[in-house]
Amino acid sequence: MLIRGSYQGASFFELIEVDYPHLRPATSERSGAAVAPLSIPHGTTVLALRFADGVLMAGDRLATEGHRVASRDMQKVYPTDDHSLVAIAGAAGPAIEMARMLRIELEHYEKIEGEPLELEGKANKLSQMVRANLPAAMQGLVVVPIFAGYDRRRRIGRLWKFDVTGGRYEEAEFESSGSGSLYARESLKKAWRSDLGRDDALRLALQALADAADEDRATGGVDLARGIYPIVYFCTAEGAVDVSREEIERVYREHVAIARKPVGAGA
């Protein structure tokens, strides 16, 4: 039973494809009936930006099913290992599965080979997973992730965006994905600098998500009543760490909320 497998490589994704096809994510099926794109939850706005010490990644918390709320506190940013992060937007089911699969994939490779992949290798692996999802994307289950991490060899933060065909594009400044991404990008564009400090980067990210939520109904804003705030991760030489809810709340109240005055309040 134990030695039955025929796959000998270091990829978990391929191991499942070859030896355990019954466990394969349904989204990589090559055929199947068309799926109504509105009948499943969708995640909305995520973003990543480079700053002086590495990269920041953030996402709102809302998942929508058509015009309905599917989840108010969904997680869309995931650490994939000590020094990398993935943010997902699109069809929630396949997107969460892809993030989980990438985490297992990177850990599996590291355990089998005894050393981790280079950051570029990790991004390339994700690109293959997005490409494998293409048949599902054609049926409306589009997953568009952003991958970011700290490149320990080059000592810089790096980030990549992807298209549905698995196309992989490295971005030098920032990137946003999902329904509110246009507004988030416009917001980031105005204030992004390469030498942003940690606190400025956090403020900028929360501002951009607030702008996206303001213009796009599918993006969740800060929910003060329920205490739901965006999720933010930093990835630097020290590794990937999430920002505490308290800090996000404080920055939001001090810098973001204050910029939005009641209508008619005057100057």
Add this chain to the structure above:
Amino acid sequence: MSIPFYVSPEQLMADKAEYAKKGIARGRSIVALEYDKGIVLVAENPSRLSKIGEIYDRLAFAGVGKFSEFDQLRKIGIRFCDVRGYQYSREDVRAKALANAYSQAIGDVFTQQMKPLEVELIVAEVGDPRLLGHEENVMYRIQYDGTISDHRGFCGIGGTVERIETYLKEQYQTGRPLGDVARLGVAALANGGTPMAPERLEVCTLDRERAARKFRRASAEEVRAILG
């Protein structure tokens, strides 16, 4: 036409066991010991090819004998556990299931194939007091014929295992810190001779206090620091 010789099953098994033991005795032994915050695995290994490895969040592997054979088993163990963790939950990946699967596979090779595997393995699982039903440390030894045994406190594999275990039975105390236990392990491996220099040791820990992945390979400086 040649007439096949008759060999009694007893003789056949004894010959295979002899062959496997000889192969295993050629290499150096490994010992796993419990310390106050987890499990430490110590091997005399001057080469860069690892004998100890990470299997899963709380599981570690150690193998002696023929490198190609136990390293293949290590990879099979990683695949086995990653698939189980993917299929069920990460907490469902347990040492017992892995040790049983190893025992089955190695036993099958021993009885059914000409050449037995020249390996002995340790599967160790560090307990987590926050997980109900997973609090205890677990260590299994799997031998070349699939024999599996459960160990508490310490567990050795390799040609000199009897002497190591006799030594540890006298010297081992529960609940000691990492440094003490690692030094004891090194002394046990040395068999009364001079202990190996730190740079010729492979030391890995399953540290209960780490986040998700408890396994950690100590660098040469860290080994020196641990042994003091």
